[in-house]
Amino acid sequence: MSWLNRVRNAIPFIARKAETPDNLWHKCTGCGQMIFQKEWEENLSVCPRCDHHGRIGPRLRFAQVFDEGTMKLLPAPQVREDPLKFRDSKRYTDRIKAARAQTGEQDALLNASGTIEGHQAVVGVQDFAFMGGSMGTAVGAAFVAGVREAVKRRCPYVIFTAAGGARMQEGILSLMQMPRATVAIQQLRAAGQPYIVVLTDPTTGGVTASYAMLGDIQIAEPGALIAFAGARVIENTIREKLPEGFQRAEYLLDHGMIDMVTHRKDLRATLARTIGYLTAARAA
Structure with a gap:
């Protein structure tokens, strides 16, 4: 020494x-x-x-949204991994293993059931830390499983979106999750249950083009990036300078694309109030 x-x-x-x-x-x-x-x-x-508003993972989100002691994780559906035997600079299976080691989760979408200020709900949360929250067959299967659980429990399904889009390593199979999720949402509506979307930073690509924009109510966190294509791609395509704050939650609210922008500290109460309104109206 x-x-x-x-x-x-x-x-x-x-x-x-x-x-x-x-x-x-x-x-x-x-x-x-x-x-x-x-x-x-x-x-x-x-x-x-x-x-x-910083990005947070599913388990922390569940803790913030659900009433204490009511949250129960739903099992993740089993899907075929690496169906295309894809490899770029790394093997797809190696990327999945690295993401699982980093996050401790099986894939980018987790579901849980519980109550939100006494209202029964099934909540799904996308994890941007898991390969950018990308939508592959596992995410599609988890989304459908969450919707079916909500139908079974006769309660709303709430999805927190956070994604860079479809998962390129699964090719056309990842894109097929878009219509698959759309059909599941129609089944939820046929059962008379609300579908509520909370858009978090960032929500882009194929997720925005499908289930992220099909909610009965669209809520966004302040400053969240919500887009299909990137601003630079759009500017290069139309050869015009985009407005300040374009593709941010507040801009989308002003132009009628979403229903409300809600601070995280008020989100639980807002969800409870919204569920109460929608379930009471449908029951009537």
């Missing part, structure tokens, strides 16, 4: 390296400010300086 380390260990008010956590701070991707991790978590992963 060096002289410096002996002195450091002997002085009580100097924190030892082993006692200093690595995740003490969180850097906001909106304003770049450093925030205490505890403050970030207590504020629902929303920046207290600029109000930027």
Whole structure:
């Protein structure tokens, strides 16, 4: 042990390296400010300086939305992995294994049942951390399973979308999840149950072109990117400069594409109120 380390260990008010956590701070991707991790978590992963809504995973989302002690995870459907034996710079199976190791989840969409301020609901949450929340056969199967569970329980299905679009490693099979999800939504409506969409940052591509825009009510978190094609692609195609804030939640609200923009701290109450309105109206 060096002289410096002996002195450091002997002085009580100097924190030892082993006692200093690595995740003490969180850097906001909106304003770049450093925030205490505890403050970030207590504020629902929303920046207290600029109000930027950070991306969160399914389990944290379930904890924020459901009444305490009521949440129950639904089993993920089993699908064939790597149906096309796809390989780019890596094998598709290796990418899936890496995503599972990083997130601890089987794929990019999880379902759970529970109550939201006393209202029964089935909630699905896409995980952008799992291969960009991309829509493949596993996501399509999970979406259909969530809808069928809602039909079985005679309650609404709420989906939190977050995706970069279809999963290219599954080719046409990923695109087939678009009509598959649309048919499932029609079955939910035929059963007389509401379908509520909460658009989070980012929701793009084939997800936007299918189930993300088919809700009875469309809710978005502040500042969420909601688009089909990227702004740069559109600008290069039409050769015009796009308006400020184009494809953000507030712009879409002003132009009638969504119904409301709701802060994360108010989201649970808003969902409960919306479910109450829709279920009461349909019952009547």
